[in-house]
Amino acid sequence: MAQIRLTNTRTRTKEDFVPIDPGNVRLYLCGPTVYDRAHLGNARPVLVFDLLVRMLRHVYGAGAVTYVRNFTDVDDKINAEAQRRKAAGRPGTLEDLIAERSDETIGWYHQDMDALGALRPDHEPRATAYVGQMIEMTRDLIANGHAYEAERHVLFDVRSFRDYGKLSGRSVDDMIAGARVEVAPYKRDPMDFVLWKPSDADLPGWDSPWGRGRPGWHIECSAMSAALLGPSFDIHGGGIDLQFPHHENEIAQSCCAHPDAGFANVWLHNEMLQVEGKKMSKSLGNFFTVRDLLDRGVPGEVIRFVMLSTHYRKPMDWTDAKAREAEAVLRRWRGLVAGIEPAPSPAPAVIDALSDDLNSAGAIAALHELAAKGDGAGLLASARMLGLLLPEMGGWAEAGDAAADQIAVLLAARLAARQARDFATADAIREGFAAAGVEVKDTPQGPEWSLAAGFDPARLADLAKAHGA
């Protein structure tokens, strides 16, 4: 059995992964705030965790993994959109419109992540369904002296938790020294954060011991993970930007609410995705969504391949050149494995690479070596370990019947021209194929064709028309 090793942000070392219960390995990933389409950066932790889950299921068994990823549906931006719709005269209460916006966004999210071949988690809790647990946890934190009520807010007292700052490696004093935010006057310490805050009458709210209000962002994940995975579980993940304050605060809340439990053993953080060397961010306005790419004709499998070709702990730059290269590789591999049954198990080199802190780039190198050896069965079984070359993701690589007919006619025309030693016509057809993204190989057994990166059905149709189809 493979020993998985993971870099644990909590200990800052790469360590052997030892599950609390090998019969039920439990993971939690911070999911999206569902106010809009997922941008490309959102896809990175999802694909990292997807790979991790596939590996854990490979090692511990398909039924031995519980994967939870939440939807944050308590959020100002969702509220703002709902208020905008209400003002525009859309029927329904504000609560209805908020739920409508969340439902719509969750539907998009599922479509987009499905297109990338990401498996659905076992549980996808929505924050609004766990407000009771959040209130309960907040009450417990007040009762055991880690939180206090002030001006209808409930705040977590960071000075009451010794280890506050340990995950992100900063001291409370350092953070205060560098803080650039204005501190609310009712806070005991500038770093204290909100567990519960009041809601105005025109915003959604829940009744609580502290009046009508809503939960703070951080308590949502603490409550949902505890409800679905228990107070101690194996792996908690997310983007490195969540390390502070979100994950730091989660640890503070969960460890103080459940002092005898360990919360998450392993913390896994992926580095950020960049575009043209800059972080993709809302404030910089250089972000684009997964759907934008899919609509531009970049297949989900190609996006997945590009994402996995950089190790998760390194910044990754998205470029169109990478997407083109990935598309060419996937087409070649799909050609190589066509009609072949996968080997009974993935190649050891691939499992070794993935076991070593999810070295997906190393695993892809091993796939290249299998392809170079012509081991189609091994390539197929190994690529599927990475969620690649799956049958349901290959539609993009197949030509339609119309294209196949046009290509057959053009190949016949080219053969006739060559036999007549009319090389000008033969070469014109060949160049037309290249321009349309059809790759023709002349083998001793006759021509074979396949689609190359950038296949353009319209240009092929024009070419066929020009040569008598």
Next chain:
RNA sequence: GGUGGGUUGGCGGAGAGGUUACGCACCGGAUUGCAAAUCCGUGAAGACCGGUUCGAUUCCGGUACCCACCUCCA
């Protein structure tokens, strides 16, 4: 200002204290009407300065540059 991460061949991108990463591109050969594809093969690296070592791109220290977090963000 505080904290964390990075810097590998033309490009992308891994591992390992001493032996070819891998892919793309390039070059040579086979093949071809010429090509493409394919096959075979050759090149090409580890920011800078020190240290440890028989030996460092790999470990340690410093410098430079880049990125991120400290503020909603995966």
